[in-house]
Amino acid sequence: MNKIISEQLVDYLEKRDTKYVFGLCGHTVIEMLDALEKSEQLKYISVRHEQIASTAADGYARATGKASVVLCHLGPGLTNATTGVANASLDSIPMVVIAGDVPSYYYGKHPHQEINMHADGSQYEIYKPFVKRAFRVDTPELFPEILDRAFRLAESGRPGPVLISVPMDMFSRKIDTRFFERIYKGSVNIIKPSLEENTAKEIAKTLIEAKRPIIHVGGGIVLANASKELEDLVNFLNIPVSRTLMGQGALSDKHPLMLGMTGFWGTNFINEKTSNADVILGLGTRFAEADSSSWYKGVTFNEDKTKFIQIDIDPAEIGRNYPVEIGAIADLKVALIAILKAAKELKPEGIKRPELIEEIKLYKRSFKKSNESIENDNRFPMTPQRILKDVREVLPEDAVICTDVGWNKNGVGQQFDITEPGTIIHPGGLATMGFGSAAILGVKLAKPDKKVITLIGDGGFGTNPSVLATAKEYNIPVVWVVMNNYAFGTIAGLEGAHYKHNFGTVFKIDGHPYNPEWADVAKAYGIKGKKVSSAEEFKEAFEEALNSDEPYLIDVPMENIPVPTEGIWNINDIYTPKENVKDGVLISGKAERSDHVSTN
Template sequence: MTHTGAELIAEHLVNEGVPYAVGLCGHGDLGLLDGLHSYRDEIKTISVQHESIAGFIADAYYRVSQQPIATFTSCGPGSANLPVALGSAFMDDSAFLAITGNVATSQFNRGPFQETGRYYQADFSSVVRPYVKRSFQAARPEQLPLMLRQSFSLMRQGRPGPVHLDVPLDVFVEETDAELDDPEVWSTDSRPQPGASEEELDRIIRLIEASDRIVIVAGSGVAGSKGEDALLALAHELRVPVATSPLGKASIPEADALALGATGRNGTFAANRAARGADLVLAFGTRFDDRSTSSWLPGYTYSFPQTALVHVHIDSDELGRNFPPTVPIQGASATVLRQLADRLRGAAMPTSRDDWLDAIAGWKREWEAHVAPHRDATQVPMRPERVVNELRSVLPDDGILLSDVGVHHNWLVQEWETRQPRTFHQSWGFASMGFGVGGVIGSALAAPQRKHVAVVGDGGFLMLPSAVATAVQYNIPATWIVWNNGGFQSIRDQQMSYFGADRQLATTFLHDASGQQYQADHAGIARAMGAEGMTVENPSDLGSAFEAALASPRPTVVDVRVDDSVSLPAAATWELPPLAYPEPSFGWPDA
């Protein structure tokens, strides 16, 4: 029995349990669409209006479900719209299969319509190579079974990430008698979770026994290995507080007495103060990037090498990249957390740690006293804290919040209280604007029984508003909250801080002729695309507006007018060399 190359791809997606293929049509993927048509009862094809949206949908789908889906894009500009989303997934350890169409192999090197071929024929692989774990290009349909099987294994194993499969048009439509590899036989969903050796565990335990000021730091690798329960068990077994990286924010319920919040420039005072004052940091699944560490400046967030460091990461390249580990371990966070909890179960914890826990409790009270009063502020335009607080009060504990990139992202990292695992998602490493705009659709597809909200800036929303049209087309009840503060204000604030208050340019939305503020009607845009839209200017109306949006069975946009002049309280810093970094505005220097 023969199949076309496209039918082989569609059948393999079905065999892998992929429920959705998301993308945008073009002449380069015509053949794939025909193959998907043959399997339309088993895999749903979703069409978007911009290829980046397809990538963000797939990225968020993986973050919520831990299973990859597929995107499809045409050659030339169609696929060139995808790297922004690929970079977001790649740098945050999320996975999807990016299938790109290409020109027919018989036309390679002839410069046909939309060939990327100035230096190498049909060379789209070079475009995406920095943002994928592997790029495959099939020259004939017989190659597809091996490439598909290896793609799914690569996406899931080790440090997850997207994989690229480039397919020329003739390979989609030519027939072959090649057979697919059975995913169950080849265990493409096998995800080895290596742990620490007995010798490594002994070294860690000796450090724990010799230390009084211990902090656990949980990164995204904890959630990636499904280690949230093991993290909580170890923290309570040791009576050790837990800070998170911003990307690992949902690793622990933040109402837990041992939870400190996130580290870094957008983090809390308790997290940064405890991390830099610790004598031992147990770090799981974090890469210690600049924004989570105060740009590695000594004594602001961390005090390595004076502080001993146990660093566990699935990717050995991250061990020793930015800080010197006392004990480096290449392993899965969940496995090592369980190993340590098992070894330490029932062990007596020294009372000398009580002073440390008391000090941390005091820092948490100081911070709360500083930030809490603004959560009920009644001023107009609204304070950011009031917006976050009102949303937290109505979104169910298992509701999923996605943050787009912008100043609102900083507020959510600091103020949002996570209550269940994998309920807060963001584009951190690549910081791709549009992640939340499109990603909320992928989140809703992955967990349709739950509520899904994206908080997006007015700048980010205007980049890709067509995501709302996609949600309307497919009846996806997602909610977008547009943080309307009149521009790209996180960058405006940096202009003012580094170069002077009178040096603003191209960051605030203004009418060119009058110089007056420009504001688009985001709720009106939503209604024009068939969604519900509402505008909120008074804080007393926030709660009811959010409740109505969450209760609606239709896609809904809530345009919220937020004060653009309120600065985020900073308990740490961030450096943009060679510019002078700002000192923290709270709790610095240490008392």
């Protein structure tokens, strides 16, 4: 029996239990919109900018662990979606982008809106640097196979986005249903790689014999749903844990063996623990620049002192930035189970480190005490520390926070306790402004019973305020907390520290701070909005917004205080060169830091 491809595509998505398609219309995809309109299971979320579609889809995929779906038009539709897709790619988030294209019989004729400067029918190739695969459908009968491969690729190995470029005539073609029926016969579940028994024993033995072991975790732990397995191993061997920004929530920030975030936004205590470790087990982390203090030897990590063991689902990450004694390709959940099993066989009684636990406890107590004064300060505009404290006191532990760029990401990673995995979502790799305001839409659709908020700067929110229209249209009850310092604050701080001015980074008219009145903008979209006028007012306003069960925006005037840091990032040494740093290499001693400078 022959059936139109668009209708069979909808059938396929329904069989995969897909609930939402995020997108923006265009003439190349109206055949798909017609098929979606007839579906009783699939809901189409129409947005006002394609970056919102891809970012909301990113949030949905993070909340569900399944590939989300984006539908977009060619040309400007494809390019507008780029940033959200690239952000998902760098954070290993599964996504399938279905993009309309010019009719297949018009290749080379430069039809309307085609990007066609150097090759015919090739605009989909602009996605190649950041998607796992970019497909173009040239034969209608191959569409089902390409579609199924796209979802399998997106969700397997290191997850990530996959693009399918579909000439608009292909959506309308009829093909025999047997081509789709053939792909339904296979299982959608793919067995993940495990850790070989001897390797697990070798890793366990190395950890047991180490004098100063550290487990360093990244976002891979959260993606692999391996938090319980991590905690079981940590508790049995009493090994302290450091984390990356993306690793926040992998183990509770309140766990007695959780040190905290390393690198630029880490503290001297944490960085000294990791730089003096004799063994570091890296789990689901790339040992990225900011987390590793630009790889300066002896600042956060030191390969002369430390044996590195690295386990990751992606073979390309093993040994990328530090030489490894043991490198393993494995699913982290399975790997941690195997290592714990081996550890229990080698040392049934486990290991206790009461002195270390007490040392970490005293450090955390001291760190929190150092913030007490500023986070309880009543001055207005508010301090970012006060905003975070009030949010934490009101927000349920199982609520989901999407951050953005600046204090709301770096400060949260440094000093905002997250106790449950999956309740904090950072834009890590690409660090995209505007991520938080759109990602919460997808997260809330995936978790309707959870409170979902974003902490976002005024610069970040200003990139795509039309998220408000989508939230209103589909009644998505989320809360935007706009931390408003009338600037691209972290860059203003960086520029001010090195060049003594803030040109191009602050918002002013005739020398006076300027921003749209974001609460009034929200009201214009039909959404509740409030601008707080005192520090004492914020907490009550936030609680009201959280319990309103409708979209709500709070505009919070905030001082532009950079995130305090004892860490080091090469970016400071590039702008203000140091004698002991040459071409990104720390020649002797420790690099000097620029006091209280942070970047996004």
